Amino acid sequence: MPIKNADQSAVIGLNAIIVAVTDEVPRILIVQRAAHSLATPAQRGEADSYEDSPVTLPFGPFDPSQHRTLELGLHKWVEQQTGLGLGYVEQLYTFADRHRDPREQAGGPRLVSVGYIALVRQVPLSGAGEAEWQNCYDFFPWEDWREGRPKVVDEIIRPKLQLWAKNIDEKNERESTQERLSIAFGTGTASWDFDRVLERYELLYEAGMIGEAIRDAKIRAAISGLSEPQVASEAIETAKFLGTTMALDNRRVLATAIGRVRGKLKYRPVVFDLLPSTFTLLNLQLVVEALGGVRLHKQNFRRLVVNGGLVEPTGQRDIQSRGRPAELFRFRREVLSERPVSGVGLPSLRTIG
């Protein structure tokens, strides 16, 4: 199947990464049948014989004639599809690499999507779509360290990645890959940095260890008319331990989003968009832990958050399940206008590295 002349055009779509936390689980909204309106069979070309994952991020085309801004366009179709009103919304990244959608090779237009992150208080879904909530860590089992370091890290990821990197022929590339490994997975002197979600995902993809990598290799072969590549059955077994495969590059998009949210947690009070207006300190902590994928030290967390002026007591108490009833707190919006820049110069250059 030869490559057609690539279409010059590009279509702009919107990808929504909608995050909520309930029952100590960070969840994102996914759609089960790959229904992105871009990819009608006609547009795709005929190379539609491969099997792709049915799990996608919510996607909608952007119609400039209807929507004044990208964000408004997003709100509109998310509401139609899910009945959700979005709270905090932030632009994530614009994804436009060739072959994000491998069907491009068969003549489809370039798929450009602008990703947006939205944080919501989880509510029941309504609306036309087939959206549902799914645990983030189904897609990234290695990112949840709340019950200790996940076994998959030591038993599969680190050994296999190290072996892969060691066998790279070209010396410079090998060494730089090994350095990336050490940074992303904390193999050398470095420790695990919870923000580097994307870097970890990319290395796993490059090493051919996750479902998308195997799928894409097949597609490339199919489209360029080569025979099906031999994928070791062992590789397929491995991939099963490395999370649920998503359509196209959606898992990459999601990895970008999780990394961003984790980073943002540290310097902007975004958690509160995931919580009801009053909450106990434990509620708050569990939500932060869920997103961060780490356990926090309870007493210190409380002090940080209270002394830091982030929250204030309401005087009310929680009608609770077990144990002593906790005080209900609320977010102090005033902190937004209180950020001191601290005495001399740019605050904390220490963290430059």
Added chain:
Amino acid sequence: MPIKNADQSAVIGLNAIIVAVTDEVPRILIVQRAAHSLATPAQRGEADSYEDSPVTLPFGPFDPSQHRTLELGLHKWVEQQTGLGLGYVEQLYTFADRHRDPREQAGGPRLVSVGYIALVRQVPLSGAGEAEWQNCYDFFPWEDWREGRPKVVDEIIRPKLQLWAKNIDEKNERESTQERLSIAFGTGTASWDFDRVLERYELLYEAGMIGEAIRDAKIRAAISGLSEPQVASEAIETAKFLGTTMALDNRRVLATAIGRVRGKLKYRPVVFDLLPSTFTLLNLQLVVEALGGVRLHKQNFRRLVVNGGLVEPTGQRDIQSRGRPAELFRFRREVLSERPVSGVGLPSLRTIG
């Protein structure tokens, strides 16, 4: 002049914000004649009678059939136009609001640009374009506090903005605007936060105080066939103190970029992409100060940077101008793999606010 049916289409372009620091001045690359290939007179419609600033950010259309990724496309035409090889490059934001280019109203396509920041060591320009370096603070005189608080802040910006906000009729809007003012310009309890470049720019625009706001009001009137709005000559005088006007929303894009760079300085070692491979600690400090728009405490800066393991001495000395010759340092690339996540939990939730 009636509004035509808006074109459904969108065109994707790339905007480059190319930053270098020399002689303690942060400079960006600008183009003097508005030469973005999108806006041929034919595409614009006939409503081309207004005067726009000739100062633009480098812009190039993105051709998906030629370039595998946005970033590669960017490298390509930047090199053609300027002869510059880009070092550190990072995606900034995607701008797609309606009427970014007011000519849209007259039937032009929606202008979607993906902005990229590039940090380079300044070198002489070559290439086909008419690009040149210009001091960032020509566009944002209120952002450079190295010689103390700029007079324009106390004498013009704060009083005029406060007056403007006070006269907003609707109570909620007035109060939220006043809060935004206090956060952005450190008027109330808050201190000036150097990262909030965009927020400050937006308030000045909303208040109609800068050139772009006046221009856009005129254009809107011209296109919809209304009579030229009466702009107080005082407003035009004020605008002269508030920096050089740029074409379209380019100054907004630039504000976004500067805010991002300032933020990034604090937690990623990006400064080193602006410096030669060896440099004195004073060199380093001056570059950080130039971008941050603040003076830093010398001794502490040095300790932070040396003890933090960011740089290491080379043993060589600077052939200097005045004073004791300084040791030359180099960036320690190893820090990239050393970021410890610090004991318990997410590092420094303190800065959440």
Added chain:
DNA sequence: TCAAAAGTGTTATCCTTACACCCATGT
């Protein structure tokens, strides 16, 4: 009475800030 969670107190350590002071070089 026990388990479970809330909440308080205390300490060692490190980082930041702010001073004061000395060193090497060119003019």
Added chain:
DNA sequence: ACATGGGTGTAAGGATAACACTTTTGA
């Protein structure tokens, strides 16, 4: 000699991390 910038020492204050410990409730 002195101006200019390079470079060191030290001490106060604050934030963090790691303890141990008490309190209040439901089952």
